[in-house]
Amino acid sequence: MPEVYNWQLGRKMLYPYEERHPKWQFAFVFNINRCLACQTCSMADKSTWLFSKGQEYMWWNNVETKPYGGYPQFYDVKITQLIEQVNPGGQVWNVRVGRKHHAPYGVFEGMTIFDAGAKVGQAAIGYIPTDQEWRFVNIYEDTATSMRSLVEGIDRSGFSRDEPWRLSGSSLPEHETFFFYLQRICNHCTYPGCLAACPRKAIYKRPEDGIVLIDQNRCRGYKKCVEQCPFKKPMYRGTTRVSEKCIACYPRIEGKDPLTGGEPMETRCMAACVGKIRMQSLVRIGEDGLWAEDRWHPLYYTIRVEQVALPLYPQWGTEPNGYYIPPRHSPRGYARQMFGPGVDNAIEKYLVPSRELLAVLQLWRASQQIVFRYDVIPGPKVFETQIHGKRFEMYNDTVLGFNKSGKEVARIQVEEPIYIRPAERVNWL
Numbered sequence: 001m002p003e004v005y006n007w008q009l010g011r012k013m014l015y016p017y018e019e020r021h022p023k024w025q026f027a028f029v030f031n032i033n034r035c036l037a038c039q040t041c042s043m044a045d046k047s048t049w050l051f052s053k054g055q056e057y058m059w060w061n062n063v064e065t066k067p068y069g070g071y072p073q074f075y076d077v078k079i080t081q082l083i084e085q086v087n088p089g090g091q092v093w094n095v096r097v098g099r100k101h102h103a104p105y106g107v108f109e110g111m112t113i114f115d116a117g118a119k120v121g122q123a124a125i126g127y128i129p130t131d132q133e134w135r136f137v138n139i140y141e142d143t144a145t146s147m148r149s150l151v152e153g154i155d156r157s158g159f160s161r162d163e164p165w166r167l168s169g170s171s172l173p174e175h176e177t178f179f180f181y182l183q184r185i186c187n188h189c190t191y192p193g194c195l196a197a198c199p200r201k202a203i204y205k206r207p208e209d210g211i212v213l214i215d216q217n218r219c220r221g222y223k224k225c226v227e228q229c230p231f232k233k234p235m236y237r238g239t240t241r242v243s244e245k246c247i248a249c250y251p252r253i254e255g256k257d258p259l260t261g262g263e264p265m266e267t268r269c270m271a272a273c274v275g276k277i278r279m280q281s282l283v284r285i286g287e288d289g290l291w292a293e294d295r296w297h298p299l300y301y302t303i304r305v306e307q308v309a310l311p312l313y314p315q316w317g318t319e320p321n322g323y324y325i326p327p328r329h330s331p332r333g334y335a336r337q338m339f340g341p342g343v344d345n346a347i348e349k350y351l352v353p354s355r356e357l358l359a360v361l362q363l364w365r366a367s368q369q370i371v372f373r374y375d376v377i378p379g380p381k382v383f384e385t386q387i388h389g390k391r392f393e394m395y396n397d398t399v400l401g402f403n404k405s406g407k408e409v410a411r412i413q414v415e416e417p418i419y420i421r422p423a424e425r426v427n428w429l
């Protein structure tokens with residue numbers, strides 16, 4: 001089987017196809033800390049693409065409650081267990097190698113779904129969920145659990161114990177429970193498990209933007225994609241007998257929506273987000289297959305420069321292009337299992353953001369058009385304090401966002417402006 005380079009793992013890994021990369025890659029950052037689980041994103045997606053017969057149970061976008069929730073139920077626990085069965089106790093990161101451009105999180109020394117799949121004669125290890133497991137889009141909604149029992153459980157699986165609730169800076173009583181929301185769509189992975197699995201070669205990755213699609217004419221409903229996508233994002237439709245998945249709203253990305261006059265537009269689920277937790281863009285891929293350096297691109301800056309956003313389950317090996325600002329109030333061991341060893345750095349950066357990061361974070365949901373570049377106009381200092389013993393200064397900078405053609409599409413200040421309603425407008429309807 002060929003070997004490909006996975007920069008999130010800092011090493012080469014097995015993959016059924018030779019390494020090939022698109023010119024641009026669809027990518028996004030979700031800020032877990034801001035999500036309110038209103039499911040507006042899920043409904044935006046449902047009402048756009050998923051309202052027909054045979055699609056009743058489909059949610060290409062879903063928001064689930066961690067640690068217990070999942071759609072389909074327990075998908076991540078089951079995938080992790082399947083890999084563990086082939087490679088017991090081996091999900092280890094070597095972080096001593098230091099942070100390099102091509103290995104920012106260290107080197108993963110365990111097995112990916114492809115490594116484990118090779119051991120059992122499959123493209124990737126996986127399973128097909130039962131109908132019952134797809135029943136609830138947010139099962140265990142808002143169900144909290146004790147940190148102590150969970151952390152002790154994680155301790156037994158080799159993660160070091162820490163006390164994240166003490167890092168929160170809170171002086172409130174410590175009730176030691178937590179939950180958080182995980183927002184999920186297809187990650188349009190660099191090395192998709194679904195694409196690797198399909199015996200009909202019906203799944204392809206677009207060279208222009210890296211979006212992963214199922215060719216509805218080629219698909220014959222073998223469901224290997226459903227089985228071998230670890231994120232469980234392809235879904236089988238009984239009425240057509242073919243599978244479907246998130247299409248990254250590609251007509252909007254192509255600028256086909258009349259609203260933007262031909263400019264690339266964010267997807268439906270991103271644009272609808274009430275909590276302003278989502279930002280999406282296209283990142284340029286260099287000759288070497290890595291992200292080309294693009295210092296003034298908001299996602300390059302957030303993911304590669306500040307490293308405040310991390311991939312979901314990078315150890316599975318698909319190099320997902322969805323990134324998350326990890327939850328600051330969950331046990332660190334639990335968050336590290338989900339987002340890898342970059343979690344501590346990411347949370348520290350988020351809790352005490354640099355002047356530039358604070359400005360760039362204002363761009364989340366500032367425009368329906370895709371932002372390809374940002375700039376910051378310095379403003380006056382408005383506030384200062386200490387957070388966890390570190391000095392934090394807030395400046396009322398103005399951040400600008402530019403679309404693909406270089407036109408300004410967003411201008412927003414760090415400090416929220418206050419509008420005082422004129423006297424004659426009090427209680428005016």
Ligand code: SF4
Nearest residue numbers: 186187189193194229
């Ligand atoms: Fe394929 Fe799953 Fe990756 Fe989407 S998340 S590209 S369906 S492997």
Ligand code: SF4
Nearest residue numbers: 045246248249267269
């Ligand atoms: Fe649906 Fe578009 Fe979001 Fe994919 S990107 S989940 S198709 S709204």
Ligand code: F3S
Nearest residue numbers: 198219220223224225
């Ligand atoms: Fe292939 Fe999945 Fe269709 S495996 S044939 S794309 S159901």
